[in-house]
Amino acid sequence: MTAPTTVTPAVRYRNEVHFFTADDGTPLTLIHVRGESEPAKGPVLLVHGAGMRAEMFRPPGVRSIVDELVAAGWDVWMLNWRGSLDLDPLPWTLDDVAGHDIPSAVREVVARTGAGSVKIVAHCQGAAASSMAAVAGLIPEVDVVVASGASLHPVLPRATKAKLHVLRRVLHHRSPYIDVAWGDGPERGVALLTRNAVRLWHTECRNPGCNMASFALGSGHPALWKHENLTDATHDWLRTEFGKIPFSFYAQLAASDRAGQFVAVHPANGLPRRFADAPPKTDARFALFAGAESRAFLPEAQKATFDHLERHHPGRNALHVIPGYRYTDLFIGKRAHVDVFPLMLAELER
Numbered sequence: 001m002t003a004p005t006t007v008t009p010a011v012r013y014r015n016e017v018h019f020f021t022a023d024d025g026t027p028l029t030l031i032h033v034r035g036e037s038e039p040a041k042g043p044v045l046l047v048h049g050a051g052m053r054a055e056m057f058r059p060p061g062v063r064s065i066v067d068e069l070v071a072a073g074w075d076v077w078m079l080n081w082r083g084s085l086d087l088d089p090l091p092w093t094l095d096d097v098a099g100h101d102i103p104s105a106v107r108e109v110v111a112r113t114g115a116g117s118v119k120i121v122a123h124c125q126g127a128a129a130s131s132m133a134a135v136a137g138l139i140p141e142v143d144v145v146v147a148s149g150a151s152l153h154p155v156l157p158r159a160t161k162a163k164l165h166v167l168r169r170v171l172h173h174r175s176p177y178i179d180v181a182w183g184d185g186p187e188r189g190v191a192l193l194t195r196n197a198v199r200l201w202h203t204e205c206r207n208p209g210c211n212m213a214s215f216a217l218g219s220g221h222p223a224l225w226k227h228e229n230l231t232d233a234t235h236d237w238l239r240t241e242f243g244k245i246p247f248s249f250y251a252q253l254a255a256s257d258r259a260g261q262f263v264a265v266h267p268a269n270g271l272p273r274r275f276a277d278a279p280p281k282t283d284a285r286f287a288l289f290a291g292a293e294s295r296a297f298l299p300e301a302q303k304a305t306f307d308h309l310e311r312h313h314p315g316r317n318a319l320h321v322i323p324g325y326r327y328t329d330l331f332i333g334k335r336a337h338v339d340v341f342p343l344m345l346a347e348l349e350r
């Protein structure tokens, strides 16, 4: 960790918060980021990862993907889907997010902008859900999906598989959620035991949020970023940027791991049981990103989805495996504006 290499640009943003409901009645929000001038290009929907919120796309003190998109003239909409820590917690599955939240958010953006198409930039389970919605044919308005970290195939480190299939069965009787914020609070019982065990295991730093995020979402020291990729300010900020992740999701991830691809828990409403068996029901192009050193999903996960998509539409899609990065640092890294965002913006323009 070192000092920031850049400072936040002097652009002033206005954040318009739009409250709306998914088509099953779940309340969600969209943050429409307005720059100093009207956007020249169409809407880009940013979809956050599991246990995080829309604000993950703009850490303090670094040049963010939001800065880059607004500067390039894109119309930026940040979604808080039902797993956001800015919303009331509920035990979601990817079926809910892919079947309800993403399609409803896309329709909301189309209705509010009048745009003929929408592009998605998504991370982690937001990227998996967006990919699932796209291949199920639920978001025909979307013509590009930039999916970071995960899409249709979970390929997990061995230690994550052990946690997912063994430890999950022990913990889920005691709480409906793993809460990354257990790292900070005055918990008792299973929360305190988990937190203390995690802190003993993760000696790489003394940031409890960083330790718990490694425990909850991967296997590594740390799992989701390399410390040298973050500024001290971003590392501190992460303490409050993670929240609850429900066991309902972990159960689906365990079933998906056994199936070798993401599967629906309750296939209905247009969702298939398995997402990577049939040809994709979409004309959208996928640009898949992975950190070469990811310890959440391994980079082989994105390679598997790329191979599946290319079998059906050769030459349409792209795969970027970024050296020197793990997972969330593709968005919150201090040099992401140099190493990652130009590639993502080029994919939006292609």
Ligand SMILES: [Zn+2]
Binding pocket: 204, 205, 206, 207, 210, 211, 222, 227, 235
């Ligand atoms: Zn740390």
